[in-house]
Amino acid sequence: MSTIESGRVAVITGASSGIGAATAKALAAQGYRVALLARRVDRLDELAREIGEAAVAIEADVTDRKSLVAAATKVEEVFGGTDVLVNNAGIMLLGPFSSEQHDDYTRMIEINLLGAITATEVFLDQLKKGGGDIVNISSVAGRTARPTNGVYAATKWGINGWSESLRQELLPDVRVTVIEPGAVATELPTHITHAATKQGAEALYSQVEVTADDIAEVIAFAVERPRRLAINEILLRPAGQA
Incomplete structure (x- = not known):
């Protein structure tokens, strides 16, 4: 397989929808080559076709280290390596704390926290x-x-703590930026399994005006800063949210 040799390379997990897909398009518009990682291959293929030859769709599950290793190998073969890793894969399974939600808790920890850690390690x-x-x-x-x-x-407190430790450890070779959005109009609440909580969350999110594109623009801005500047943390809320 030949290597495509122009532009920085961004790997985006959870790229099949929401902030991940929007970030892929925003970075591609700035001249990046983008590796789209997710489990939903049909969506990845559609997004890759939309972006064009600067994109490659790779089926990968952040809870499966072998699939991430295979993805990293493919990125190196196609693009020659990785310059930016966007750990975006995540789920938000809200509900009252109870043993009935045990599977949801496990999934969130494995995807939101361990998935980001494993992808970064790979x-x-x-x-x-x-x-x-x-x-x-x-x-x-x-x-x-x-x-x-x-x-x-x-899981998100864990991401923040781990990111700060990683930031200090990797300086100056690799910059670490944490993006902390409030409510964003994405499909995130549709995965909630607790019926009453899902209904309330979907009603709330239906009123949200902040889009995935808004967050993607911020991510693109952060990684495009000159290397002498590191943006460590960005907190984003809808303008009307206290």
């Missing part, structure tokens, strides 16, 4: 080669916990 050698960027998608919930979001918040 791609780290590539990121170190040319001065890379790691962008970890956290949440306002990584700062403020509320009823029904305890384990989700725990």
Whole structure:
């Protein structure tokens, strides 16, 4: 397989929808080559066709290290390596804390926290080669916990703490940026399994005006700063949210 040799390379997990897909398009518009990672291959293929030859769709599950290793190998073969890793894959399974939600808790920890950690570990050698960027998608919930979001918040607090340690450890070779959005108009609440909580969350999110494109623009801005500047943390809320 021949190597495509122009523009920085961004790997985006959870690229099949929402912030991940929007970030892929925003970075591609700035001249990046983008590797789209997710489990939903049909959506990835559609997005890759929309972006064009600067994109490659790779089926990968952040809870499966072997699939991430295979993805990293393919990125190196096609693009020659990775300059930016956007750890975006995540789920928000809200609901009252109870044993009935045990499977949801496990899934959130494995995807939101361990998935980001594993993806970073797998791609780290590539990121170190040319001065890379790691962008970890956290949440306002990584700062403020509320009823029904305890384990989700725990995963995002974990992302924040791990990111700060990683930032200090990897300086100056790799910059680490944490993005903490509030409510964004995406399909995130549609995956909630607790019926009453899902209904309330979908009603709330239907009123949200902040889009995935808004967040993607911020991510693109952060990674395009000159290497002498590191943006460590960006907190984003809808303008009307206290």
